[in-house]
Amino acid sequence: MSDIRGRTHLYGDNVNTDVIIPARYLTTSDAAELARHCMEDIDPEFVSKVEPGDVVVAGENFGCGSSREHAPIAIRAAGVSAVIAKTFARIFFRNAINTGLPALACAEAAASIKGDDEVAVDLASGRIENLTQGRTYQAEPFPPFLQEIVAAGGLVAYTRKRLARR
Amino acid sequence: MGHTITEKILAAHSGEAEVHPGQFVMARVDLMLGNDVTAPLAIEEFRNIGAGRLADAARVVLVADHATPNKDIEAAEQCRMMRDFSREQGVEHFFDVGRGGIEHALLPEEGLVAPGECIIGADSHTCTYGALGAFATGVGSTDLAATMATGECWLRVPESIRVAYRGGPKPWVGGKDLILYTIGKIGVAGARYQALEFCGEAIEALGMSGRLTMCNMAIEAGAKNGIIAPDATTEEYIRSVTGRSYTPQLSDPDAAYAHTVEIDCADIELQVAAPPLPENARPVQQMNDTAIDQVVIGSCTNGRIEDLREAAQVLKGRRVHPDVRLIVVPATRRVHLQAIKEGLAEVFVEAGGALSTPTCGPCLGMHMGVLAKGERAVATTNRNFVGRMGHPESEVYLAGPAVAAASALLGHIGSPEELR
Numbered sequence: 075m076s077d078i079r080g081r082t083h084l085y086g087d088n089v090n091t092d093v094i095i096p097a098r099y100l101t102t103s104d105a106a107e108l109a110r111h112c113m114e115d116i117d118p119e120f121v122s123k124v125e126p127g128d129v130v131v132a133g134e135n136f137g138c139g140s141s142r143e144h145a146p147i148a149i150r151a152a153g154v155s156a157v158i159a160k161t162f163a164r165i166f167f168r169n170a171i172n173t174g175l176p177a178l179a180c181a182e183a184a185a186s187i188k189g190d191d192e193v194a195v196d197l198a199s200g201r202i203e204n205l206t207q208g209r210t211y212q213a214e215p216f217p218p219f220l221q222e223i224v225a226a227g228g229l230v231a232y233t234r235k236r237l238a239r240r
Numbered sequence: 241m242g243h244t245i246t247e248k249i250l251a252a253h254s255g256e257a258e259v260h261p262g263q264f265v266m267a268r269v270d271l272m273l274g275n276d277v278t279a280p281l282a283i284e285e286f287r288n289i290g291a292g293r294l295a296d297a298a299r300v301v302l303v304a305d306h307a308t309p310n311k312d313i314e315a316a317e318q319c320r321m322m323r324d325f326s327r328e329q330g331v332e333h334f335f336d337v338g339r340g341g342i343e344h345a346l347l348p349e350e351g352l353v354a355p356g357e358c359i360i361g362a363d364s365h366t367c368t369y370g371a372l373g374a375f376a377t378g379v380g381s382t383d384l385a386a387t388m389a390t391g392e393c394w395l396r397v398p399e400s401i402r403v404a405y406r407g408g409p410k411p412w413v414g415g416k417d418l419i420l421y422t423i424g425k426i427g428v429a430g431a432r433y434q435a436l437e438f439c440g441e442a443i444e445a446l447g448m449s450g451r452l453t454m455c456n457m458a459i460e461a462g463a464k465n466g467i468i469a470p471d472a473t474t475e476e477y478i479r480s481v482t483g484r485s486y487t488p489q490l491s492d493p494d495a496a497y498a499h500t501v502e503i504d505c506a507d508i509e510l511q512v513a514a515p516p517l518p519e520n521a522r523p524v525q526q527m528n529d530t531a532i533d534q535v536v537i538g539s540c541t542n543g544r545i546e547d548l549r550e551a552a553q554v555l556k557g558r559r560v561h562p563d564v565r566l567i568v569v570p571a572t573r574r575v576h577l578q579a580i581k582e583g584l585a586e587v588f589v590e591a592g593g594a595l596s597t598p599t600c601g602p603c604l605g606m607h608m609g610v611l612a613k614g615e616r617a618v619a620t621t622n623r624n625f626v627g628r629m630g631h632p633e634s635e636v637y638l639a640g641p642a643v644a645a646a647s648a649l650l651g652h653i654g655s656p657e658e659l660r
Binding site for chain 2: 087088093098102115134141143144164168173217223228234236
């Protein structure tokens with residue numbers, strides 16, 4: 075049972091949040107407006123190529139640099155359903171968890187998936203299926219603490235629940 | 241088994257006797273920070289949480305520093321949102337244009353940070369405050385919103401890497417060169433998710449300004465936080481800015497580290513990091529023929545009075561190269577005022593430099609000094625990513641104030657030694 079199915083867009087190591095959404099667009103937090111400029115400085119065609127449900131695949135340290143939450147917001151609003159990377163920079167990773175963008179760390183998938191492969195992702199199990207290559211990969215599971223935040227639907231909902239219990 | 245300073249601060253803030261790397265804690269936060277880029281989103285999410293009031297308005301700091309003085313109508317609206325929110329919620333530590341400056345230079349100067357404290361900020365360079373022996377880390381806007389509502393933030397306890405600097409630095413070599421050299425050695429992901437604990441003779445001898453520069457760039461190695469044990473230098477600095485009490489923490493002698501990086505300062509020349517990553521650090525001599533169009537001296541990394549003094553020492557009585565634009569940005573209003581009082585402002589303007597009001601603007605290509613296609617800058621800032629300071633085909637070379645000032649005079653990347 076897969077939650078996510080889409081074509082992949084492939085990037086390298088150290089994709090930083092400045093190239094995911096350049097600072098010149100940070101005078102708004104409007105998701106649709108941010109999405110129009112997603113990846114603009116490293117892949118000007120991304121916005122015209124991306125289809126709803128597509129998956130971004132990258133190497134090491136994805137999302138390094140600035141803490142701007144506009145980065146996962148832009149990626150999600152561009153239609154991307156998940157990011158798979160060898161590793162994530164920590165602020166981007168927590169921003170993704172907090173805002174509900176699935177971020178899967180899987181070195182094997184990052185090394186094997188090619189651009190424009192079709193992949194399916196089962197979020198509960200972390201299983202990634204490469205339908206083009208006929209291979210499957212297993213992403214690192216979220217620690218239980220983070221699963222609670224994901225299960226609540228993100229940090230806003232999680233915090234609302236915590237406050238209600240007080 | 242003992243614990244690191246980072247572990248001890250996180251334990252003290254989560255009601256635990258001890259914590260271990262990998263453990264998740266809900267930490268009580270002493271101070272939380274947002275700016276005009278990240279706070280508007282945090283305010284929206286704070287409303288979505290529905291908490292109504294801040295858990296503690298005295299622990300919230302909001303700074304208008306990124307696209308300020310307001311670069312356009314959208315930026316003005318973002319600042320107004322922060323201003324209105326501060327009034328509504330009684331946030332006394334709201335720093336507007338002319339009253340504050342660049343957040344990470346401002347907060348220590350205002351006495352808002354002390355050893356042993358736990359600080360989060362919706363800005364990646366929040367790690368700067370580790371220089372004062374605090375645990376400080378960058379988070380996102382939703383994290384800030386949740387912390388504003390509850391006073392607590394979820395954190396995973398990081399492993400620590402000990403970076404020990406042996407010996408004393410060469411002439412002109414400062415905190416910026418030490419940290420660029422270190423990032424060059426370990427890489428931009430070399431400390432991913434970990435704490436970088438800086439120690440050794442060179443750190444003990446380093447002033448607070450240089451320590452702040454080093455911890456500021458811990459994030460450029462992927463670190464969660466940079467940290468330096470509080471000592472007499474820290475105590476003296478804190479006493480100069482605030483009279484309040486605090487509880488310092490120190491690493492135990494038998495604390496466990498992921499590993500230790502040993503660095504001999506005799507190996508460290510003046511550094512320049514070539515685009516597009518801060519890890520591309522090399523001795524300045526290796527880039528000598530690189531022609532430049534602009535020099536920026538400022539930012540949360542190198543915009544303190546000590547940095548401006550160093551730049552002025554190089555620039556005094558000289559003229560900026562005709563093909564170069566020099567922009568000097570004092571990090572805060574206090575730095576700006578001091579630069580005027582000491583005659584540094586005169587040195588910069590006489591040299592042909594543009595002296596700006598405090599702003600983060602040029603560092604992230606937001607405004608005030610944006611680069612055109614193909615232009616190349618030397619900047620005392622912290623990132624040289626693709627398009628960081630403007631057009632995606634412009635380039636940023638990172639350096640300390642001495643190299644930046646010398647390069648402005650030479651018209652190419654160079655060191656003060658070339659100016660005889």
